[in-house]
Amino acid sequence: MSALRLLSSAARRAPSTLAQQRRGYAEVADKISLSLVLPHQAIFTSADVVQVNVAAATGDMGILANHVPSIEALRPGMIEVIESGNASKKWFASGGFATVHPGNKLTINVIEAAPLESFSSEAIRANLQEALKVAAGNGSEEDKMEARIEADVYEALQHALGSK
Numbered sequence: 001m002s003a004l005r006l007l008s009s010a011a012r013r014a015p016s017t018l019a020q021q022r023r024g025y026a027e028v029a030d031k032i033s034l035s036l037v038l039p040h041q042a043i044f045t046s047a048d049v050v051q052v053n054v055a056a057a058t059g060d061m062g063i064l065a066n067h068v069p070s071i072e073a074l075r076p077g078m079i080e081v082i083e084s085g086n087a088s089k090k091w092f093a094s095g096g097f098a099t100v101h102p103g104n105k106l107t108i109n110v111i112e113a114a115p116l117e118s119f120s121s122e123a124i125r126a127n128l129q130e131a132l133k134v135a136a137g138n139g140s141e142e143d144k145m146e147a148r149i150e151a152d153v154y155e156a157l158q159h160a161l162g163s164k
Contacts, residue, residue: 030065034081036091036108043091043113044081052106053080054098055156065104072098076153078116078160079108090116092160094153121161128154 031048052063055077074096081089096110131154134147 031084031104032063032065032067033105034108035106036079036081036110036113038110038113047083049081049083050086051082052098052108053078053082054108055079055093056098063098063100063106067100067104067106069102070100072100074098074108074110076156079110079113090160092116092119092157116160119157119161121158124154124157124161128158 031050032052033046034044034049034052035042035046036044050064054061054063054072055075056072057075058072060077061072074093076094077092079091079093081091083089091113092115093108093110093113096108099107099109101107128151131147131151135144135151137144137147139147
């Protein structure tokens with residue numbers, strides 16, 4: 001008997017000692033404990049919420065209870081917190097980190113964040129145009145790079161307001 005057939009035959013006859021575990025969706029009653037903090041303020045401190053949506057550097061992601069532990073860098077974008085009864089609160093964050101801990105705990109550390117409703121679409125549009133003008137202008141490379149970063153943030157803000 002060839003070695004391969006011997007191995008597969010033995011594997012079929014061996015009792016399965018590993019229990020089959022499947023990862024499923026979080027139960028409706030499950031909550032995640034959220035801490036959303038800035039250097040100067042705590043927006044949430046161990047608050048039980050249903051879901052948190054973040055703008056991760058790898059793409060937008062929703063975090064529910066029983067999420068696999070991970071650390072995600074955040075890009076400028078919206079953080080949406082969905083509480084019981086589907087009440088939703090939205091902030092725009094400049095960037096930071098989200099850490100999903102075992103035991104349904106989520107910590108989000110951001111440099112700066114403000115409620116989404118505190119932004120004016122008109123002001124964002126005007127500031128975006130000005131930043132794009134500087135980025136395309138004849139200024140120094142440093143000024144152009146700063147203007148490009150500023151434009152990226154205004155574009156993210158514009159996108160967040162559009163999905164409000």
